[in-house]
Amino acid sequence: MPVGTQGTVKTVGSEDIEGLGFEQVLSNTYHLSLRPGADLVEQLGGLHRFMSWNGAILTDSGGYQVMSLSNTRKIDDQGVTFRSHLDGSLHYLPPERSIEIQGQLGVDISMCLDECPPYPCTRDEAANAMRRTHLWAPRNLAVRRETQAVFGIVQGGVHEDLRRESAEFISSLPFDGVAIGGVSVGEPTEMQYPVVEFTAPLLPADKARYLMGVGHPKDILHGVASGIDMFDCVLPTRMARHHALYTLDGRVNIRAKRWADHNGPVDEGSVFPQTERYSAAYMRHLFVAGEALGARLATLHNLAFYARLMREIREAIEQGTWPELAARYAQA
């Protein structure tokens, strides 16, 4: 899922996302509830109509943004109280309110409000965040609308026994899908991979498994190999705005001098319909000259790279050609 935090995947329109072949985007309850407001979006016909997106939408619960963005927040077993990073206004967000907001937005998949412990954290902090996540899980489910699919979230930090306990508890509830949370929060790959490898197989095989906030192409390949079905990540769009383009040979800085007279594409193996008419030299010029089109073209390139990655992953699973696929993306 491309990430459209404020109801827009930065620099591109819904027609672009459709053209790239994506079927679902992620948006943010925290941001949209503060601006333009869930009441207004509901009044205007819901988030699909608001952003003119005909595919599916998943929203996160707002819990993670409360922790990472708001200046003041207090969390207890009832819920989260926080001040808006926009205007300092005070907001109360219990699980019921998060699900209600996501219902107002009218999205296809709502994430339940959980507590994501900070990284690094102690075992006690990880255990407490898990305990509260479990306490809230049934409260999320209790208030959902009839048509509202809700995903549960497994916590437990890097601790196998906690992850097992959380996976078993969350899997026992009537969620429509299960996510692994608390991953890709700043920890190194050596810590992330074992958690994914250990936890994913513990999740129900007949429900979607979603690895939140992941990630690099190699992390996605690793996740799929571990049994994950769904991903979201800001990397392709954020990196694009920092003039970093994904290629089969790794990420390249298109603003670097070496591209100044490069009249072809950055990567012969990564030429996409959305950007093929533009040379690397032109894209570099746009960034050097501070032109907005640079971020747009880079975003289209990176999203096309990720769209192809996911398409080729599905094909490799169906055709049994996973080793060839892994080799193709080994340097990406």
Added chain:
Amino acid sequence: MPVGTQGTVKTVGSEDIEGLGFEQVLSNTYHLSLRPGADLVEQLGGLHRFMSWNGAILTDSGGYQVMSLSNTRKIDDQGVTFRSHLDGSLHYLPPERSIEIQGQLGVDISMCLDECPPYPCTRDEAANAMRRTHLWAPRNLAVRRETQAVFGIVQGGVHEDLRRESAEFISSLPFDGVAIGGVSVGEPTEMQYPVVEFTAPLLPADKARYLMGVGHPKDILHGVASGIDMFDCVLPTRMARHHALYTLDGRVNIRAKRWADHNGPVDEGSVFPQTERYSAAYMRHLFVAGEALGARLATLHNLAFYARLMREIREAIEQGTWPELAARYAQA
């Protein structure tokens, strides 16, 4: 002509400009010669290939930007010496060099280097700028490449006798088209219109007549009625980035609160394929939230508005329905 100062019409791609139906864009010799440099653009196959634009390109000579952008400049009968606004480097721009750079860019229409007097200016200043423009005119023509069309520029400020003298002299030279310069440089409409009305009929009827830097929809209508064929203006693109949308009822500030819950288009009479899927409420949200897509959608809207204006102007001339057209755009 939409304006693509740095080889890009801000926020949109060449595929967008094509889709809007424009056949020609304007770009800037001053900017492109400083960055990325005329030698590089020539080496990469010329400006058409560089910006991947299959339509026509007209470049201005750089003279106007030298006056408005560079910190230090000296002008004499030989040419202009100036310091780059980017890095302070010293550059010498005689007419021959301006035409040479435009030849390197490989554009379809090169503008000759002229002297555009400041506004306001004395009669002596206007006369001196005209005299130097006339002195340079043959030097521009002398160095053009065989395939390089060059337009002359009429100066003379707001003075009828000077405009007549300039129009007669420039028209007597073998230019491929003739422009009216020194208009739309800050003067009020009451001063601009008489100059256009007086000067346009003095220009050759068998060559394109180009009114530089104009303008508002009503100024374009006035220009065409006076006998002008070509226009360029930054207004539709610049205003878009300042959240101002053109409508048949005038320009509206899409960031204003009144659009917050407006679920339809800004103007039922100005709905365009490029933006019709998005509501006024969504476009307002994009600007309020600081999202780059806002400037892009506003740019697409305004360019579509201008493309329609020019198309309807051509139709009204052919069909003899000018009064109806003028009435339709009376408030725009």
